[in-house]
Amino acid sequence: MVKLGLLSNERMARGINWTLLSDPLFTEFDRITDSVRLAPAAGAGFLRELPQMRRFARGVDAVFSMHGKVRPPWQFQALSWAAKAQKRTMLRAVFYVDPWAHLLERIARIDRILGHDLVFVPYREAFDILSAGEGGERYRYLPFAADTGVFRDTGAERDIDILWMGRRDEPLHQALLALADAHGLNYLYREKMGFIDDPNDLGALAERARYFVATPPDPERSGGFSPLVMRYLEGLAAGCRLLGTLPKSGEFEASFPRGSMLEVRADGSDLEDRYLADQSDIAAWGASAEAARIARQEHGWDARAKQVVTAIEQHLAERA
Numbered sequence: 001m002v003k004l005g006l007l008s009n010e011r012m013a014r015g016i017n018w019t020l021l022s023d024p025l026f027t028e029f030d031r032i033t034d035s036v037r038l039a040p041a042a043g044a045g046f047l048r049e050l051p052q053m054r055r056f057a058r059g060v061d062a063v064f065s066m067h068g069k070v071r072p073p074w075q076f077q078a079l080s081w082a083a084k085a086q087k088r089t090m091l092r093a094v095f096y097v098d099p100w101a102h103l104l105e106r107i108a109r110i111d112r113i114l115g116h117d118l119v120f121v122p123y124r125e126a127f128d129i130l131s132a133g134e135g136g137e138r139y140r141y142l143p144f145a146a147d148t149g150v151f152r153d154t155g156a157e158r159d160i161d162i163l164w165m166g167r168r169d170e171p172l173h174q175a176l177l178a179l180a181d182a183h184g185l186n187y188l189y190r191e192k193m194g195f196i197d198d199p200n201d202l203g204a205l206a207e208r209a210r211y212f213v214a215t216p217p218d219p220e221r222s223g224g225f226s227p228l229v230m231r232y233l234e235g236l237a238a239g240c241r242l243l244g245t246l247p248k249s250g251e252f253e254a255s256f257p258r259g260s261m262l263e264v265r266a267d268g269s270d271l272e273d274r275y276l277a278d279q280s281d282i283a284a285w286g287a288s289a290e291a292a293r294i295a296r297q298e299h300g301w302d303a304r305a306k307q308v309v310t311a312i313e314q315h316l317a318e319r320a
Contacts, residue, residue, distance in 0.1 A: 005035070008026060025145075031302075067095065077114065094120070101125070112135055119139050143299070144229060148300035150234075210241060236299075260292075
């Protein structure tokens with residue numbers, strides 16, 4: 001069994017997204033590997049802990065970390081180098097959370113400079129570019145996943161007609177407001193529900209929703225990428241029918257029945273007609289049920305943990 005050193009940012013400043021990213025993934029690593037959690041302190045406090053952290057890292061076969069930015073936190077890099085110095089055969093693996101188009105040159109350069117052995121990329125478009133460049137053999141496509149312990153279907157009453165968590169596209173939002181007003185629907189969104197910092201509370205809302213809105217990232221932010229982001233997977237895992245627009249990358253259709261989403265125009269101009277017709281579309285709701293099953297079985301963080309461990313084991317075997 002591979003021994004993993006998990007570099008965790010749980011003692012650093014971070015947003016709620018991390019509780020739905022590294023936390024469930026690391027829990028799965030703990031379950032299926034011999035892992036040790038390394039959670040350095042923020043700031044200078046880390047320097048006092050470094051000798052103890054180096055002892056923790058001694059003997060690991062691989063070090064794994066998730067990066068919210070191109071350059072890893074300096075504490076992570078210090079631990080990675082310290083562990084490598086003690087065991088030259090140790091593998092260093094990283095996962096980039098937001099590999100947008102305008103960052104790819106920097107990502108490739110950092111990976112070469114820091115000598116990352118395996119690099120996991122959640123966006124198919126980014127993976128295709130990185131894997132085709134210099135050092136492309138280090139890259140692996142690893143889509144995002146849903147925390148199926150948080151987003152699940154427990155049979156709760158679905159008294160929320162439409163739920164939109166987080167970032168919104170204003171034209172579609174305005175169309176949803178008009179639809180809700182015209183038909184007396186319970187449409188819940190950030191300003192109505194307030195900021196929620198407990199992921200379990202988000203999951204409790206999702207399992208009460210009939211429709212869960214999901215759209216691709218803003219093209220200006222992503223540099224033109226249109227990837228499969230976590231919202232699609234979280235809505236399906238919660239047993240909702242998705243409503244919105246599909247990512248242009250084709251990642252959704254590669255994994256789920258296309259009919260599992262009520263597709264509407266980005267400006268919401270066809271929303272009312274399509275929403276009303278959807279209420280009696282038995283095949284579409286059946287596709288949503290099948291997509292929910294697929295999401296929970298194949299697109300939870302437990303599945304991703306197994307993919308990462310398999311890639312690490314194969315890489316270590318090839319170098320032996």
